[in-house]
Amino acid sequence: MTSPDPSKSAAAGKPIYERPTIIRHQMGMMNKFARAQAIEPLTQIDGVSVDALVEAYGSPLFVFSEREIVLRYRELHDFLALRYPKVRLAWSYKTNYLDAVCRVFQREGAHAEVVSEMEYDKALRLGFRADEIHFNGPDKSAAVLERALPAGTMIHIDHFDELALVESIARRLGIRPRVAIRINLAVAGAPPWSRFGFNLESGQARDAVRRILAGGVLELGGLHAHIGTFITDPAAYRELARKLAGFANELRSDHGIILDFIDLGGGFASHNTLKATYLPGEQSTPSLARYAEAIAEGIAELRYQPGEMPTLVLETGRALIDDAGYLVATTLANKRLPDGRRAVVLDVGVNVLFTAFWYNHDVIPAQPFHGMPEPTVLYGPLCMNIDVVRDALVFPPLEVGDRLVFKNVGAYNVTQWMQFITYRPAVAMIGRDGRHARIRRREDLDALLRYEELPEWL
Numbered sequence: 001m002t003s004p005d006p007s008k009s010a011a012a013g014k015p016i017y018e019r020p021t022i023i024r025h026q027m028g029m030m031n032k033f034a035r036a037q038a039i040e041p042l043t044q045i046d047g048v049s050v051d052a053l054v055e056a057y058g059s060p061l062f063v064f065s066e067r068e069i070v071l072r073y074r075e076l077h078d079f080l081a082l083r084y085p086k087v088r089l090a091w092s093y094k095t096n097y098l099d100a101v102c103r104v105f106q107r108e109g110a111h112a113e114v115v116s117e118m119e120y121d122k123a124l125r126l127g128f129r130a131d132e133i134h135f136n137g138p139d140k141s142a143a144v145l146e147r148a149l150p151a152g153t154m155i156h157i158d159h160f161d162e163l164a165l166v167e168s169i170a171r172r173l174g175i176r177p178r179v180a181i182r183i184n185l186a187v188a189g190a191p192p193w194s195r196f197g198f199n200l201e202s203g204q205a206r207d208a209v210r211r212i213l214a215g216g217v218l219e220l221g222g223l224h225a226h227i228g229t230f231i232t233d234p235a236a237y238r239e240l241a242r243k244l245a246g247f248a249n250e251l252r253s254d255h256g257i258i259l260d261f262i263d264l265g266g267g268f269a270s271h272n273t274l275k276a277t278y279l280p281g282e283q284s285t286p287s288l289a290r291y292a293e294a295i296a297e298g299i300a301e302l303r304y305q306p307g308e309m310p311t312l313v314l315e316t317g318r319a320l321i322d323d324a325g326y327l328v329a330t331t332l333a334n335k336r337l338p339d340g341r342r343a344v345v346l347d348v349g350v351n352v353l354f355t356a357f358w359y360n361h362d363v364i365p366a367q368p369f370h371g372m373p374e375p376t377v378l379y380g381p382l383c384m385n386i387d388v389v390r391d392a393l394v395f396p397p398l399e400v401g402d403r404l405v406f407k408n409v410g411a412y413n414v415t416q417w418m419q420f421i422t423y424r425p426a427v428a429m430i431g432r433d434g435r436h437a438r439i440r441r442r443e444d445l446d447a448l449l450r451y452e453e454l455p456e457w458l
């Protein structure tokens with residue numbers, strides 16, 4: 001029999017048919033039913049109904065909450081500012097470079113952190129001043145450095161070849177820019193990342209400073225380090241801040257260098273659940289206050305005079321935007337797998353929800369549901385075996401057309417998504433006053449064809 005429309009049946013006062021389900025209990029496992037049955041449908045995002053959003057912008061649909069972005073930004077900024085006098089957050093463009101998202105951070109007073117010429121130009125076009133941009137990354141062309149150096153952009157030098165390039169440009173342009181160097185170092189609680197910047201322990205970072213001083217055309221204005229991503233141990237930041245403060249003290253006493261800023265990069269965890277972890281991110285992710293506290297304790301080792309304290313810069317990405325992003329999906333089909341599990345095909349695949357490879361994303365039905373939750377696999381619409389957006393969860397039954405909402409998807413998806421066999425979906429934002437608007441159109445065939453060319457002999 002076909003399943004009845006629950007709302008119609010309920011309205012008619014008829015009990016809703018629920019088909020019987022037998023589910024094997026696994027010895028030694030927690031009974032997951034309690035948690036699954038406790039799910040409340042997520043029918044609204046910031047007071048706007050999911051149905052209304054899909055009606056306006058289609059499905060699938062990314063939705064960003066301006067309220068949540070502002071909340072997280074202010075929380076982190078204010079915690080840090082309580083403990084350290086000069087604080088700056090530089091929005092990590094690669095995490096999410098949609099103009100509307102960057103504008104929210106810009107309005108809050110953030111500077112920008114970019115890692116490529118494309119991001120640099122996007123930030124300038126949005127109205128960040130050149131001297132409000134921190135420029136990271138191992139690939140900065142001579143052409144972009146020729147624009148960025150005289151304009152006062154903070155160039156974080158990644159390697160000796162780049163140092164030589166920056167020097168030659170400064171000489172040619174007759175300028176004496178203040179630059180930063182990127183440092184990599186060993187910190188307990190963070191996996192070793194040694195491919196970016198100059199190594200501290202081996203003495204390479206000291207060599208880079210000596211090289212800058214000997215060249216006589218650059219001034220060292222900043223230290224930068226980014227120790228990794230989704231780091232769940234705040235103590236790693238205490239050690240990072242302590243080590244950079246120690247290095248800054250050494251540069252001051254040995255060379256009289258007074259830094260403008262110390263930049264501790266990004267890397268705080270969001271409220272997602274990494275695939276290998278047992279506890280959900282909601283329970284295991286440290287608060288922003290704990291990260292801020294650890295940093296304040298480490299940076300306190302800086303021996304600078306009160307008037308000359310360097311600005312403390314953070315390039316926090318995912319922890320500020322992940323929780324503000326939702327992805328609305330629609331059920332295309334139900335299937336039964338040979339092993340008895342239920343499978344659901346959605347209109348959202350791993351090309352769009354790229355972070356499904358790393359996380360067990362929290363996903364919630366967007367309408368009231370009935371029936372027994374059972375082990376379920378959520379597949380995407382791609383004709384690819386790897387297209388699995390959740391490989392195992394206990395989930396209530398879904399009808400074709402039913403909607404689901406994936407939570408905490410704001411970081412990296414709308415920059416790393418792939419255009420593959422279909423179009424990338426639209427993105428909307430809900431304003432703090434409940435207004436909503438589209439911030440990126442769904443792609444179409446014209447968008448694709450714009451970049452293709454047919455050779456004249458074909």
Ligand SMILES: Cc1ncc(COP(=O)(O)O)c(C=O)c1O
Nearest residue numbers: 092226229266267315316317318
């Ligand atoms: C230099 C730099 N800064 C900041 C970030 C943002 O990191 P996260 O999103 O983990 O906070 C990254 C991300 O890899 C990065 O490479």
